[in-house]
Amino acid sequence: MRSSQSDFPTPEFSESDLRHPSTALFSRGIRFGWLRSILFIVLDAAMVTMAWVFAKRLAAAVPWFQTVGSFSLLSRNPQQVGFLAPILIITLGMIAAAGLYGERSFRRRYSNLVICLTLSQILLVTITFLYQPGVMFSRSTFSLAWILTVILVILGRWSAEITITLLRQGGTITRKIALVGYPDDMERAALMLHLVSKKEFTIVAQFDIRNLDDLEHWHTQLHQMYAEEVGEIFMCSWQSVTNPMEFYWNIKTTGLNLRILPVDLEIPNQRPKIEMIGSLPTIVFSPPALLGTDFWLKRIFDLIASAAILILASPLYITLAILIKLDSPGPIFYKQKRVGLRGRQIKVWKFRTMVQNADKLQAKLESQNQTDGVLFKIKDDPRITSVGKFLRRYSLDEIPQVINVLLGNMSLVGPRPLPLRDVERFEEHHHLRHNVMPGITGLWQVSGRSDIIDFDEAFKLDITYIQNWSLGLDFQILMRTVKVVLGKDGAY
Numbered sequence: 001m002r003s004s005q006s007d008f009p010t011p012e013f014s015e016s017d018l019r020h021p022s023t024a025l026f027s028r029g030i031r032f033g034w035l036r037s038i039l040f041i042v043l044d045a046a047m048v049t050m051a052w053v054f055a056k057r058l059a060a061a062v063p064w065f066q067t068v069g070s071f072s073l074l075s076r077n078p079q080q081v082g083f084l085a086p087i088l089i090i091t092l093g094m095i096a097a098a099g100l101y102g103e104r105s106f107r108r109r110y111s112n113l114v115i116c117l118t119l120s121q122i123l124l125v126t127i128t129f130l131y132q133p134g135v136m137f138s139r140s141t142f143s144l145a146w147i148l149t150v151i152l153v154i155l156g157r158w159s160a161e162i163t164i165t166l167l168r169q170g171g172t173i174t175r176k177i178a179l180v181g182y183p184d185d186m187e188r189a190a191l192m193l194h195l196v197s198k199k200e201f202t203i204v205a206q207f208d209i210r211n212l213d214d215l216e217h218w219h220t221q222l223h224q225m226y227a228e229e230v231g232e233i234f235m236c237s238w239q240s241v242t243n244p245m246e247f248y249w250n251i252k253t254t255g256l257n258l259r260i261l262p263v264d265l266e267i268p269n270q271r272p273k274i275e276m277i278g279s280l281p282t283i284v285f286s287p288p289a290l291l292g293t294d295f296w297l298k299r300i301f302d303l304i305a306s307a308a309i310l311i312l313a314s315p316l317y318i319t320l321a322i323l324i325k326l327d328s329p330g331p332i333f334y335k336q337k338r339v340g341l342r343g344r345q346i347k348v349w350k351f352r353t354m355v356q357n358a359d360k361l362q363a364k365l366e367s368q369n370q371t372d373g374v375l376f377k378i379k380d381d382p383r384i385t386s387v388g389k390f391l392r393r394y395s396l397d398e399i400p401q402v403i404n405v406l407l408g409n410m411s412l413v414g415p416r417p418l419p420l421r422d423v424e425r426f427e428e429h430h431h432l433r434h435n436v437m438p439g440i441t442g443l444w445q446v447s448g449r450s451d452i453i454d455f456d457e458a459f460k461l462d463i464t465y466i467q468n469w470s471l472g473l474d475f476q477i478l479m480r481t482v483k484v485v486l487g488k489d490g491a492y
Contacts (some may be wrong), residue, residue, distance in 0.1 A: 017295065017341060017437045032175075032231060037101040042091060047156040048091050049073075049084065051148035059140045063409040087124060089150070094120040103275060108161065110154055117153060121146040139346075153474040168200045178205035178225045178256075181236030189261050192280055200277070204228050208451075209237050212247075222254040232257045234282075243429050245463065253435075259284050271361065294471055301471075302412050306402035313399060320351055320387075320396060330356040333400060339418035340438050343431065346409045348417055349400040353388025354381075395485045401440045413474040414439025415462040433462040436469070444478040 052073055073084040094116045099106050125142055167173045179186040186206050195199050205225050212218055226234070233251055238260050242248050251258045275284050310317075321332045333349055340346040350400045355361075361383055367377050384392065391397040404410035410417065417438035443465040444458045465473070 017435075039109065040101055040157070041096075043156050043160055044092060044095060045088050047152040048088060048149055048330055051152045052084065052087060052145050055141050055144035055148050059144055068110065083128075086127070090127070091117065092121055093121040094123070104161075107157065110157075113154060113157070117150050118146065122151070156160070174202040174231050175199045175200060175232065176204045177227065177232045177234055177259075178207065178230045179234050179236055180207045181201055181209050181222070183208060185236035185261075189234060192261075193234075193277070204230055211241055212241075219250070219254075222250065222256065226255050230256060232259050235260045241274050245432060245448055246429050249432060249435065257284075298471060298474065302405050305412060306405040309402045310406070316396075317400075320391065323387050324352055324385075328355060328385045336419060338408055338419055338438075339423045339434065340417045341434060341436070343423075343434050344409075345420070346404065346417060346438075348410070349403045351391055351397040351400055353385060353397045354383040355385060360384040396441055405440070409437075411437040411439045413441055413477050415442050415465065416444060430459055433459060433466070436466055441477060441481040443477060446477055446484050 056073065073087075087267070095101065095113065098112055098116045099115065100109065100113055101107070121142065164173065179189055181189070190203055193203070205228060207218075207221055233256050235241070235258060238244075250260055261280075273284055274281050276282070324332050330352055332352060334352040334354075335347040335349055337345050338348045364383070365378060365383075388397070399409060405412060414437050415433045442462065444461040447461055465477075
């Protein structure tokens with residue numbers, strides 16, 4: 001399916017980079033998760049504090065424990081250190097590191113909780129004696145604190161879970177959801193949820209999947225669901241979704257979460273996890289959070305790194321410019337129109353590696369194209385100049401694109417911006433790669449570069465990058481780029 005240039009952007013809700021904090025409406029599921037985690041952190045902190053207070057008082061009140069004068073939990077003067085803050089930081093940090101503030105199934109792993117509390121107590125004893133070996137510490141107090149911490153924290157969490165269940169059964173804190181699927185499937189799903197979820201969910205909207213082809217209506221319904229405070233969409237007829245990737249990202253960028261009720265499914269590569277609702281298994285997709293802080297750190301790094309490259313590599317730029325001029329007539333730089341963020345056209349800076357009329361000659365060479373038709377690549381392209389072959393071999397023709405990075409229409413790492421000719425041959429779902437800022441290098445380039453001739457394979461790599469994006473992944477790709485370029489693998 002081909003599209004004209006005006007059709008490049010797919011229907012989207014935002015004109016910003018997908019990772020930008022203003023792009024997606026803030027997910028209510030994320031907000032609820034943060035609030036839930038904060039409440040359990042406060043609860044655990046209260047239980048740990050109570051355990052240590054009771055332990056100190058009990059050790060001092062019972063002669064059998066033979067306690068000695070010991071530390072204070074709170075500082076009463078500048079010369080006396082209060083130990084409650086370190087106790088809370090170490091204990092709560094250990095619980096958080098074990099993932100016990102996450103989903104319900106993790107919160108209820110009480111055996112893991114006991115292990116964390118025990119390890120934190122051992123760490124506290126070790127740090128205490130190493131940090132202030134001259135201070136007297138009561139072994140009875142530490143032992144009592146450990147026992148009471150385990151009992152009170154587990155009791156507090158168990159009571160909180162019981163309270164939440166009772167409130168849900170009373171309809172106080174139910175979670176609003178929407179169903180999507182065929183009417184029969186949605187009816188069955190509603191019945192199953194009513195039977196097994198203990199009134200945890202309230203169905204406030206249903207969308208017939210037969211109307212999914214009407215994109216405008218579908219997007220309007222998504223926004224309406226968000227306005228009605230829906231937090232999750234339960235997909236009841238997943239087999240009938242013809243474009244799972246687009247379906248998923250439309251939901252995600254609206255600020256909603258997707259959950260699939262499994263009925264003979266084929267699961268896309270989305271890092272799914274199974275979560276039980278009573279006796280009913282569901283599949284939840286949990287991509288990395290699109291953190292605005294990470295986006296701005298990435299942008300700052302792009303600016304600093306590209307400016308440094310431009311300054312430090314200026315002698316190389318001058319040398320290559322002279323070689324290009326001496327090799328063949330024409331300009332030094334070649335600014336090619338390509339498709340960038342949200343389908344907008346940008347001019348990508350490159351050192352010229354072809355003869356002046358290369359674009360006009362391409363039509364005559366289409367029959368020699370060695371890819372699947374979307375991309376245009378020829379192993380021994382006759383349009384490439386002598387110096388151009390050298391520049392392409394070491395990817396030196398790409399280094400002027402740091403100018404695009406400084407201008408803000410490209411990043412150092414991201415899906416490569418493709419020429420208009422290639423994008424015109426896109427199928428509808430291929431436009432998903434335009435959801436983030438294009439880059440000089442990316443996962444596609446370090447995984448084979450020009451050796452990849454099947455565009456769908458390259459597209460999957462781009463989507464994998466988008467779904468798993470992090471600053472750490474960007475640095476890995478940059479390091480691998482250096483290795484690939486020096487190795488000259490797959491470049492032509």
